[in-house]
């Protein structure tokens with residue numbers, strides 16, 4: 001099946017009160033693990049490539065691999081740019097066949113973020129591509145952030161209302177206490193009150209970044225409060241490398257990449273299927 005937009009997937013998720021998993025891809029094995037898992041679970045799927053992934057694999061490889069994978073399954077798949085921090089990167093992805101992009105202007109002052117995001121939306125919508133925007137800054141994994149500092153990063157609900165109204169984004173990434181990367185022993189505490197306010201004021205699908213390592217109960221509550229796209233990268237990287245390490249631990253002399261990567265793929269598939277079931281999107285293809 002040909003690629004679909006994120007808007008189409010999130011509209012159904014909104015109606016059905018579930019979230020669609022958005023998983024980061026860097027190479028063929030990750031894409032295969034994701035598409036096989038989602039097909040086996042009969043789930044819609046968002047494959048997303050960061051600027052780093054595009055630099056690593058090459059944009060034509062990413063688009064070619066995803067289009068090839070999509071043709072071999074009946075489940076709906078979107079190809080999305082993750083954290084595109086420049087206008088040019090967004091335009092290139094649209095031109096190369098991405099069905100969805102993200103303009104991440106979260107480092108910019110609000111006015112500038114609104115202006116640039118709105119321009120990306122105008123162009124993307126003209127060619128049927130969906131757009132995610134970001135407001136508030138999703139933290140890294142610094143262990144010593146105190147509450148006040150942490151608060152300064154979180155999304156302001158009133159600003160979110162203005163941002164969505166003035167940009168016309170199809171989905172909004174928010175900072176409500178999650179962080180990219182591993183949580184290093186500290187359980188993330190999500191600001192559900194803030195999430196509820198943002199959802200009520202924007203009436204837009206909300207995107208949760210940094211979802212690897214967030215406890216299942218928090219994920220379920222976030223979905224109940226309107227999160228419709230959930231980004232997972234770290235947990236897949238961890239599963240991939242666990243598979244490689246275990247294989248090489250058992251067979252240190254193995255030199256055939258196919259034999260080394262097969263268990264990595266199986267480890268990833270296990271994690272991906274768990275997430276798909278947790279997000280409620282199994283059976284929703």
Ligand code: G3H
Nearest residue numbers: 024050052053083180233
């Ligand atoms: O949000 C960031 C994603 O985990 C992508 O990470 O920029 O290292 O590809 P990356």
Ligand code: 13P
Nearest residue numbers: 181209210212231233234
């Ligand atoms: P994690 O790596 O923490 O899962 O975050 C993924 C993400 O938000 C990609 O945009």
Ligand code: ZN
Nearest residue numbers: 180209210231
């Ligand atoms: Zn992210």
